[in-house]
Amino acid sequence: MQVNADLRPILGPQLVRLDPMRVKQLQDPQVYEAIDSLAKLSAHCLQLRTPLTTCEKLINSDSTLYLSWKYDEEEKVSRLLGFAKVGRKKLFLYDSQMQTYEGEILCLLDFYVHFSTQRQGVGKQILDYMFAQEHTEPFQLALDNPSVTLLGFMSQKYGLVKPVWQNTNFVVFDELFQSLSAENGTEKPAPDGWRRPMTPRRLGTGATDTRWLQHAVSGHQSKGNAMAAPVDADMTPQGALSNRAHQAKARKAHILSSKPLW
Numbered sequence: 246m247q248v249n250a251d252l253r254p255i256l257g258p259q260l261v262r263l264d265p266m267r268v269k270q271l272q273d274p275q276v277y278e279a280i281d282s283l284a285k286l287s288a289h290c291l292q293l294r295t296p297l298t299t300c301e302k303l304i305n306s307d308s309t310l311y312l313s314w315k316y317d318e319e320e321k322v323s324r325l326l327g328f329a330k331v332g333r334k335k336l337f338l339y340d341s342q343m344q345t346y347e348g349e350i351l352c353l354l355d356f357y358v359h360f361s362t363q364r365q366g367v368g369k370q371i372l373d374y375m376f377a378q379e380h381t382e383p384f385q386l387a388l389d390n391p392s393v394t395l396l397g398f399m400s401q402k403y404g405l406v407k408p409v410w411q412n413t414n415f416v417v418f419d420e421l422f423q424s425l426s427a428e429n430g431t432e433k434p435a436p437d438g439w440r441r442p443m444t445p446r447r448l449g450t451g452a453t454d455t456r457w458l459q460h461a462v463s464g465h466q467s468k469g470n471a472m473a474a475p476v477d478a479d480m481t482p483q484g485a486l487s488n489r490a491h492q493a494k495a496r497k498a499h500i501l502s503s504k505p506l507w
């Protein structure tokens with residue numbers, strides 16, 4: 246993506262970190278247009294109708310753009326070579342054993358290198374710079390709906406060969422979960438704020454163990470099978486709450502132990 250100007254005074258080094266504030270401060274329509282055009286090519290490549298990245302969206306988001314560009318001294322033009330857009334998101338994830346995890350994780354949201362420059366090491370340079378700036382290891386990155394090319398890239402350049410697809414279309418790598426089982430003393434640190442929930446959420450496999458007390462078969466007065474000994478209900482707020490909690494628990498146990506009606 247070409248700009249007929251020397252962007253060195255505006256962008257600085259050839260690999261540059263543009264957070265929303267920095268994008269806003271650029272105040273240069275030529276640069277905005279060039280970034281937007283490169284992002285359009287990225288969307289076109291992924292067959293998306295609207296680009297995932299525009300300068301306007303960036304300014305109003307908490308995502309960061311890592312941009313690679315260079316100035317051609319001979320032709321006196323600046324060229325944008327590629328970019329990676331990242332942002333931190335709170336994700337709920339499953340590992341390959343269907344254990345659940347939650348936490349905030351750095352996500353790669355859009356990644357593109359201009360078609361004339363691909364496979365020349367630019368993509369790796371951008372991500373290496375991004376990892377250093379974000380103090381993140383490659384295995385700690387989540388990929389938002391990655392292309393086959395990106396998965397190949399991650400495998401070849403960072404040795405991440407076991408992608409774990411999530412139903413949200415994010416992909417994380419097996420090494421992330423290995424790093425999270427702190428108990429096994431692995432050397433890889435988990436991302437900040439990332440953990441297994443204290444109570445793992447298990448969906449759909451709730452085996453409920455219901456126990457009945459033989460001497461307390463309840464009944465209903467109007468059906469003529471009331472209990473002989475009346476039970477005083479606890480009418481204090483705490484009692485009512487615990488009754489409600491108990492009722493909810495009982496309802497759930499009943500639903501789970503019932504045969505489905507259809």
Ligand SMILES: CC(=O)SCCNC(=O)CCNC(=O)[C@H](O)C(C)(C)COP(=O)(O)OP(=O)(O)OC[C@H]1O[C@@H](n2cnc3c(N)ncnc32)[C@H](O)[C@@H]1OP(=O)(O)O
Binds near residue numbers: 358363369370390402
């Ligand atoms: C979350 C998301 O953004 S998903 C979308 C990811 N973006 C795309 O798929 C858009 C099209 N592809 C691209 O823009 C680029 O190829 C990128 C961004 C994936 C990688 O940038 P590049 O500058 O090409 O990467 P770099 O040169 O550092 O590494 C190249 C490696 O990427 C992979 N790769 C790049 N292009 C291809 C391709 N056409 N076919 C297969 N593998 C490819 C290979 O592993 C390649 O290594 P190799 O050349 O040794 O075989």
